[in-house]
Amino acid sequence: MHSDDGWEFPGYMKEPVPDVTPYHIDSDVSRVTAWSTACIPFEPKGWRRDFRNDLRKAIARLPSRQGKVLSATYRSAISEGADVENLLIYNVFNAKLSRAARDGLIFERFDEVPPDCPILLSSQALCQYEYRLADDKPMSPEGQGGQVLASVSFELPARIPESPATVWYAAKLAGIVVTRGSYVNKPWGILISIRAPSSSKITCSNIVKPLIDGIASALHFHDGADIDCLGERLGVNLGFRDGTSVKALLQDDTNTLFGETNLLCRHGDNVQWNPRDEYCTYCSIKCQYDLPRTRVEVTARVFDIGQREVV
DSSP states (O other), X not given: OOTTSSOOOTTOOOOOOOOOBSEEEEEOSSEEEEEXXXXXXXXXXXXXXXHHHHHHHHHHTSOOOTTEEEEXXXXXXXXXXXXXXXXXXXXXXXXXXXXXXXXXXEEEEEOSOOOOOSSXXXXXXOEEEEEEEEEOOOOOTGGGTOOEEEEEEEEEESXXXXXXXXXXXXXXXXXXXXXXXXXXXXXXXXXXXEEEETTOOOOHHHXXXXXXXXXXXXXXXXXXXXXXXXXXXXXXXXXXXXXXXXXXXXXXXXXXXXXXXXXXXXXXXXXXXXXXXXXXXXXXXXXXXXXXXXXXXXXXXXXXXXXXXXX
């Protein structure tokens, strides 16, 4: 009798197959660490939706502590051009977590193989997410191992921007100060300080994506593709009769640290922004709620990423 002919000896018991999962979450009172076989996309389905929901619950259990802010880290050797704010914030957070990260938020991406997962997953652990409470220290590019490349200060209406357009336009008009020449396709970080009215619904986590996208866009200039249509559409979005002035700004290469790119394209009846912000690997954002008016003040500094210590 052969072992593969379908027969079994009486009393024979097959070895139990352990349950395996594509993700694992480990947490305590100050830290949440998760491993997964794939990253969480926008509006995930299947097990990745379960992973996102379980990760949300674990993060929500982190206590709020005076002098502490939420710090998030993503590690993977497979970046796939993903933006750090999408990986850690936009694709994971909900309204409850946004309130938890109202006053301050730090997040960063390391393009490296993550530490080993403590349990066996259904396949290799390719991604690691970590959320922890960190000291609310004064922001400094030098403290991150880098030097300031560009800075800008501008005002916005006291509401969450619906797209990067209003941020891009405000930054371009305000005038960006660039302290060095071209800095193309290299890792960079950004420090953002916000002042908002005390009644504002703005939180650090719900405004950070349009801020990074808009500021990064203002540091590029458009390559001219489909400029007439895109300029007209963008002009309408910003409340202009035509796109003449907008087209000029899109192609203005003054103080464009990140150089030329296909900055935006058609998307339905609107436009879609495509800044090369996948090179942003670090962000620290803080907000003070002390303005008695209906505007938001934003100051941003972009810096080069030096050899930072892996925490």
